[in-house]
Amino acid sequence: MSGPLNAAVLGAAAVEFLHLAPAAVRLPPLRRTLARRTAGHGADPRHVALTFDDGPDPVSTPYVLDALDELGARATFFLLGAMLERAPDLGRELVLRGHEVAVHGWHHRQQWYPAPARDARELRRATEAVTDLCGVRPLWYRPPYGVLTAGPALAARRLGLRTVLWTAWGRDWTAEATGESVYATARPGLTGGATLLLHDSDCTSAPGSWRATLAALPALAAHCRTQGLVLGPLRDHAVPSTRD
């Protein structure tokens, strides 16, 4: 798929950020099938991928882990290298408690004005940090804000990472978010093959917003259960390959 990767790529799920990104408006759209795959549509009609971005955060991630244990759910955590470096034990704990770790970048950078060499260097550094500190080689990359530009796209591919955005979110990063609002926002998108974006840290969100995420988890899990859907990590999500 040299075309989309050589061009700057914008995930369909990032449309809501266009107003922040005049440069991104000029990017060519993804092919529909590629957009679906990059967005994280899994092939298993009974599976919903549960994903958390921006951690690990000692303030909030332990609460999320305890809640997931109570619900019997496992998830994929897209880690920031800068956060992991400050909380390496928590990175290892994610793996020990059965979750999948993935790469969100070193810093939570906007990529409206890409610096390919720097972006590639930081993505490699973050990938190595996840591998070394968590003890598992990551498989997935999700760019901050869901905007994937050419430099990180190529760098991720060279590192053996597959890019996955999301198909549903709970808008859990806002100051107004509550458990009810996160659940109500996410619920319509919780269909088979969906990938749900949540955050286990407020390091790039409204202070304390992770509490809304935490409060929404039981209702989200109950909804999936009643729909016959299993919440789980991306490794169980049967995301089709983008290399065709």
Ligand SMILES: [Zn+2]
């Ligand atoms: Zn993020």
